Amino acid sequence: MSSGSYADVNGINLYYETHGSGRPLILLHGGLGSGEMFGPVIPALAAQHQVITVDLQGHGRTADVDRPLDLGTMAADIAALIGHLGLDRPAVVGYSLGGGVAVRTALDHPQLVSxxxxxxxxxxxxxxxxxxxxxxxxxxxxxxxxxxxxxxYQDYQRVAPRPEDFPHLLDKIGAFMAEPLDLREAIAGLQVPTMFVAADADMAPPSHYVEVFGLLDGGLRDGGWMGEGRPKGGHALAILPGLTHYTIFASPLLAAVTNAFLSEG
Structure with a gap:
């Protein structure tokens, strides 16, 4: 069973749903989606965690507010939600746009994220x-x-507080994607154990994620019999076979590697 609620945090009325029990896990959807898109994998994640799906600014059941879509601002929303709910250093898992927000949350608020x-x-x-x-x-x-x-479009019309805002959301997403992104230096300084996950036929090539893993001390040496050569920060990389950018978020493989990574240590 899940329960949906709103949290008035950081100037936005953020919609979230809670599934299961256990160590908390915040789950962030992709652009033009909502927490509902994780429906196929929530049962597997919720078997081990208290999963909190969040509808990001202007998405799903969260109405837009008068500010651009910005990773730092949306990360501040998540940090405020963690405080609002009194969560003890949840894991933060995000896909596509939500993945960017998750990374920014860990970069800007490392003390809040496990x-x-x-x-x-x-x-x-x-x-x-x-x-x-x-x-x-x-x-x-x-x-x-x-x-x-x-x-x-149809999902937005079904759940959005203001269905007529869809064109406005497209404008904001377009403006967001037009902004250049370069997180090389920031990622190299991540203080939170991190796993980057991609499909083997994603929007960027597998080699990109290997390069990102290298920024985290990964893929630079043999891991050793006892794992002594693995990345010093506890980081990991998963390239999932047979998937694309548009199928990975609903794949059992995603739930499996996520549960495995979060259960380590």
Missing amino acids: KLVAVSAHAWTEAVYADMRAQQGQLSAAAAEFMKDTPM
Whole structure:
């Protein structure tokens, strides 16, 4: 069973749902989605954790507010929610846009986070395939009419407090994706044990995630019989087979590697 609630935090009325019991895990969805998109994997995660799905600013059941979509601001929302709920250093797991928010939460508020799992979240703009960057550059309110037959549009219309805001959300997502991203230096300084996860046919190539793992002291030497050569910060990398950017969030493989990583140590 799950229960849905609102938290008035950081200037936004944030919708969240709680599933299961155990050590807390905050689960953050991708752009134009909501916490509901994790429906296929929530049972496996909730068997070991108290899973808290959050609808980010302007998504799902969380109404938009007068500010841009910004990773730092949305991370501050999550930090405020952790305090509001009195959570003791939850794991933070995020996919795509939510993965960026999860990374930013761990970077800006490391004292609040036990472990980080960033799924299909590239770390710098040019890692994304050029044709995908071109598509992202075209996203704006003008695309709303062409998206009316998509599950993203239909789900938004079903749950959003203001369904008429969908074109405005497209404008904000487009503006967000137009901003250059480069987290190389920041990721190298992560203080929270982190696993980067990607599909083997994701929006950026597997080599990008290997490079990111290298920034975390990973993939630089043999791990050793006792794991003594593994990354010093407890970091990990998972490339999941047979998946894409658009299927990984609902895959049993994602739940399996997430549970395994969070149960270590």
